[in-house]
Amino acid sequence: MSTARGDDAAPRTIITTDPELDDLNSMLRLLLYSNEIDIVGLVYSSSQFHYAGDAAEGRPPFRWPAPGAVFHIDQAVDAYARVHHNLVVHDDRYPTPEHLRSLIAWGNVADVGDMAADTPGSDLIRRILLDDEPGRVFLQVWGGHNTVARALRSIQDEFGATPEWPRLRDRISAKAVVTSFGHQDHTFADYIRPNWPALESREVATRVWGYFARTVVADEDQHLLTAEWTRRNVTAVGPLGAEYRVWGDGKQMADGFDAEDYFGLSGLSADELAAQGYEVWMPPQEQGAFISEGDSSNFALLVDNGLRSWVEPGWGGWGGRQERAADDPSSWSNVDEWDSARWIGEFQNDFAARLRWSVEGEYAAANHHPVVRVVDGLERTAAAGDVVRLTAETWDPDGDEVRVEWWQYVEAGTSSSTLELDVVGETVSFVVPPTASPGERIHVICTARDSGTPTLTRHQRVVVTVPEE
Structure with a gap:
């Protein structure tokens, strides 16, 4: 991965994760994005x-895999190893399986909110936070915040009483960004925020990728969650697809009976599942259909698709x-x-x-x-009333036709004005609203879609800033 880092360079990231099926x-x-995301x-x-328990403390495991089970990170990397030779045909930046295995570490797993001691996982996070490599580090929390909290606590324990502590805390607070699917333990509220008030937290939970995706996805996109689409495009496509959890696949997460895990069963109604002792907290779906992938919103914002989100x-x-957040200037959460x-x-x-790359040599x-490239640059300055003209260049490595669309991402900007976009071919022009105030930013997106199968998309985001007077 490149070591040249700036706001537009994909940052490094560490994933912490519990053994929930959607984490797999x-x-x-x-x-499949490890060619573009610096893991x-x-x-x-x-x-x-989910936690492992501690026999010495008399604490049993809770919804934890059976002894000897292959845990989900290793399961995924093992499948990746079987297709790596194909993936590098399509992009030689894919890391080796051996490199990915070198990144796997056990964090704090003994209990909910466990941060009692340093672990190899918390030490890994600590080491990255203390290194001198420039740029930000995204700490993805797919389960509880506790292993991240332990790493931060370890740094505070070592340096908190030293003269360099205020500077070091400020440096780490500027370097680290925590993203999470909700707060799945108490350690953010109890330790991280009180002791690291300036550390940026992005709570990226959304139903769109979670268990209740069907309640928010538009009608025209519902087919993307069906058994037919999932079989054809995912579970029938090579070793990585075969490991993907779907409704009625006969698999389970934890050792023994788990009243919350009925996803591996098929052909049973909610009443029939309840009669077997299950806590039916979401409606059963057709065999082979999408279950959940809730934590993908954590890394989706790091994908190098041109949106630079x-x-x-x-x-x-x-x-x-x-x-x-209204009550915490360093915390953000998904909206809309x-x-x-x-x-x-x-x-x-x-x-x-x-996934198709993974099976095609x-x-x-x-x-x-x-x-797609905007030849005029991605950061522009223009005063109120100015005309801005932008031109895109496109090409496709497969020789496919590329269709370009220009649009204003109103919600991303700080201007409430709607632009009138004049599009001619791959060029757009517009007038910065005469009422625009100094410092306002307008986001204009150039979206390029190819004619291949499946259709693939890349973007360029142009941010136009009205200069201060």
Whole structure:
């Protein structure tokens, strides 16, 4: 991965994750983006939903895999190893399986909120936070915050009483960004926020990729969650697809009976499941259908699709768009389910294409992303009333036709004005609203879609700033 880092360079990231079935699904998808996302750690952790227990303390495990089970990070990397030789045909930046295995570490898993002692996983996070490599580090929390909290606590324990502590805390607070699917233990509220008040937190939970996706996805996109689409594009496509959890696949998460896990069963109604002792907290679906992939919103904002949604939480993209919390200036959370759901078609097609790469050993046998570049640059300054003209250049590595669309991402900007876009071919022009105030920013997106199968998309985000007087 490149070591040249700036706001537009994909940042490094560490994933902490518990053994929930949707964490496996998100991990499988994540590895297909390891050519574009700079992964520097894959860490097992616990949550309120899954923890290992501690026999010495007399604490039993809770919804934890059976002894000797292959845990989900290793399961996903093992599948990746079987297809790596194909993936590098399509992009030689895919890391080796050996490199990915070197990033796996066990974090704090003994209990919900466990941060009692340093672990290999918390030490890995600590080491990255203290290194001198420039740029931000995204700490993804797919389970509880506890292993991240332990790493921060370890740093505070070592340096908190030293003269350099205020400077070091400020440096780490500027370097680290925590993203999470909710708060699945108490350690953020109890330790991280009181002791690291300036550390940025993005809560990226969205129903769009979770268990209740069907309640928010638009009607025209519902087919992307069906058994037919999932079989054809995911579970029937090679070793990575075969590991992907779907309804009625006969698998389970934990050792023994788990009243919350009935996803491996098929052909039973909610009443029939309840009669067997299950707590039916979401309606059963057709065999082979999408279950959940909730944690994918954590890494989706880091995908190098041209939206650059990692730069600022309000910019929006595949991982949703976040707004600042009213009571905490350093915390942000996803807003507007439509702003997340609008991207599901792109993200699913992208997933399907990459799975196809994993089984095709010839470049020409699969579709690849179009390339789009705004020749005028991505950061522009223009005064109120000025005319802005932007031109895109496109090409496609497969020789496909590329269709360009220009549009204003109103919600991402700080101007409430709607532009009138004059589009001629691959060029757009517009007038900055005469009422625009100094400092306002307008986001204009150039979207390029190819004619391949599945259709693949790339973007360029142009941010136009009205200068201060």
